[in-house]
């Protein structure tokens with residue numbers, strides 16, 4: 001059995017701005033390995049370093065979906081979505097590619113049992129570096145675009161519950177209050 005601890009809603013670490021990675025070294029490789037392992041143990045589709053207590057600009061994503069026909073554009077080439085996963089994004093930033101926003105349901109490993117609807121850009125252009133420091137450009141949409149926007153928010157100290165409607169915040173107020181009061185990490189386990 002493996003278990004992992006993720007910083008929970010109320011942790012000050014989740015509200016800090018993450019610093020850019022400048023050294024693409026063994027420490028970074030080890031951090032990415034720990035994050036990938038944690039994401040799979042917790043059965044999440046994305047994880048940002050602050051959720052594991054490291055305020056550095058590192059994100060891992062794996063939508064863990066069945067192979068399908070979805071594509072992304074990576075460095076100018078159209079390729080199947082599953083070929084870019086697991087996706088490791090170092091120092092990511094993005095720009096929307098049009099004005100279309102989509103309302104979709106989100107959750108977060110740091111905020112268990114809370115779901116809410118967030119408006120995100122449908123299609124985005126992402127700049128990031130890989131684990132060796134090589135810069136890349138990625139154009140994506142739908143769930144991957146949503147997930148990247150959620151994770152980049154984490155690097156800026158923003159949580160999805162900051163973006164849900166007042167009504168949804170009210171509905172989840174008791175759970176959020178309890179998480180904050182408990183003040184301990186969320187533990188996930190797998191067998």
Ligand SMILES: [Zn+2]
Pocket residue numbers: 107108109110150154
């Ligand atoms: Zn999250």
